[in-house]
Amino acid sequence: MGEFELIASFFADSGIARQDVIVGVGDDGAVLQMRDGYDLVVTTDTMVCGTHFFPDVDPRALGHKLVTVNVSDLAAMGAEPAWLSLALTLPSVDEAWLRQFAAGLAETADYYNCRLVGGDTTRGPLSLTMIAKGQVPRGRAITRAGAKVGDYIYVTGTLGDAALGLKVCQGQAQTSKKHQAHLLQRFHFPSARVALGQALRNVASSAMDLSDGLCGDLPHILRRSAVGAYIDVHKLPLSQALKDSCDQPVAFKMALSGGEDYELLFTVPESKRGSLDVLLSPYGVPFTCIGRITGATGKLELKAGEQPFDYQHQGFLHFP
Ligand SMILES: [Mg+2]
Structure with missing residues (x-):
């Protein structure tokens, strides 16, 4: 042998x-x-x-x-x-x-x-x-193709931690010992939202996991569903570790363009929005509404509250 x-x-x-x-x-x-x-x-x-x-x-x-x-x-x-x-x-x-x-x-x-x-x-x-x-x-798989105009856009967990964890690994970011442990854990040992994903079969019109960053991944849903969307950057769920470790523009960049979070991104019709808390809270994974599906086909718009948010997304690089 x-x-x-x-x-x-x-x-x-x-x-x-x-x-x-x-x-x-x-x-x-x-x-x-x-x-x-x-x-x-x-x-x-x-x-x-x-x-x-x-x-x-x-x-x-x-x-x-x-x-x-x-x-x-x-x-x-x-x-x-x-x-x-x-x-x-x-x-x-x-x-x-x-x-x-x-x-x-x-x-x-x-x-x-x-x-x-x-x-x-x-x-x-x-x-x-x-x-x-x-x-x-049979027939219950959630795809990227089912988002409809008016649906609400949600993400699980927090965004950008893995991207900052990578920077910490590379010596490009410094933070407290406690935050460092959290960020490295998120980068090296991410979690897959398996139980919650199965619960979404009852509520989500579309879903995908976030591997390449929100601005890189959400357009896949928009293309497959032939819809547009807006995201409010003030609604992005950011961990305390991320907020304490970098200033706001960098935190937004990590959350919008940083990859490897492996959180779920999903859309929910207005009619099912009311049952989300009851359905998803047993799984112990926080989820946050960050925007809405709009009619403008294919376009992803970023807002900061009511104002447009000027942001240049650069594709997620594993070794930036
Ligand atoms: Mg994927």
Whole structure:
């Protein structure tokens, strides 16, 4: 057995044992049992060393993040995560690194009730690809295409923390020890809003997760739904750590253009707005109304209260 074949042994027991995995890691393919009356939701994310993460990043955090970013996409569809596959490209076999990476992956898969059911390993520049599969009751997946004029726009949690966490990592921002811990946690160990995503099936007209920053991501909903929107920057949910660590224009920039928050962005029709508190409060994740869907097709307008807010969005760069 070659060293690359041995790698499979690091991942053989990743995640929680699931009865719907008929054949898992170790065969030519996985055999998975779909639940009756459910649709399959599939998503893929790749993380490349030097583009999405630093070469010296904690491998445990990397394993955590790879699972989380994939599961976050399932959450945004209103799906329940179930199965993961991993394609791993490694320059060499570093057992200590692999053990840590596999541990981060396994504990996070377990947390989200997922099982790793297969994968592939090749030699090459460090790159990680994960495919996540989840299930959603037939016809109930939330897409980016359902936003209607007059719908309210919401986000979960707070925005911009991960982007500032990245700056702290790079030594480009300083803050108190307590805030630093919070920001680094948000950058290295984001959460996927899985339970809340499933609750949104009953209220949201559209949803997506925030990976590239609000100004980069919201236009996807606007395009798919053929609508416009305005956002009031004074309504953006900002953490105390973000507010204390930078002045307002920088805080707005982090919240509007900073990536990797993995919060959910969703729209809610006026008729369902009244039931939001009752429906979503059990999940313990704050959510904030930040704007509204308008008729002007495709256009995203930023306001500060009643005034237009002059802002030049630059696409989120993982290494700004
Ligand atoms: Mg996404």
